[in-house]
Amino acid sequence: MRGKGGVLTVALTLSLAGCRLFDQRMCTAILISGLSVQVRDSVTGALAASGAKLVARSGTYADSMSYPAGHPEMDAWTLVGAGEHAGLFSVTVTKSGYRDWTKSDVRVTAGECHVNTVGLIALLQPLP
DSSP states (O other): OHHHHHHHHHHHHHHHHHHHHHTOOOOOOSOOEEEEEEEEETTTOOBOOTTEEEEEEETTEEEEEEOOTTOGGGTTSOEEEEETOOEEEEEEEEETTBOOEEEEEEEEEEOSSSEEOEEEEEEEOBOO
């Protein structure tokens, strides 16, 4: 009985420490965005991503994406960027008929496997 208990203890210890012992991570292969920006009209509160463009900058790194104008079915979609890129960002959203919206010092942090997505709401002010 004594021998079996020792083997069981060693097996349990190795089982519990397995990932740490061999530094195996169970990470997915999907791309996670560091930024997710919902676009809204600041006066009406309506979703307004159609025709909007996101530009995210961190040092020499820059990323952008946009949706085509005239597609109201895309208004509820979010603009995303900084795929798997941690850093301190300046985020700008532009759209025809609106003032540019900018937010500085947006910190995207790295997680164990992916970045931790920062969610923002860009309240765009209509031009007079």
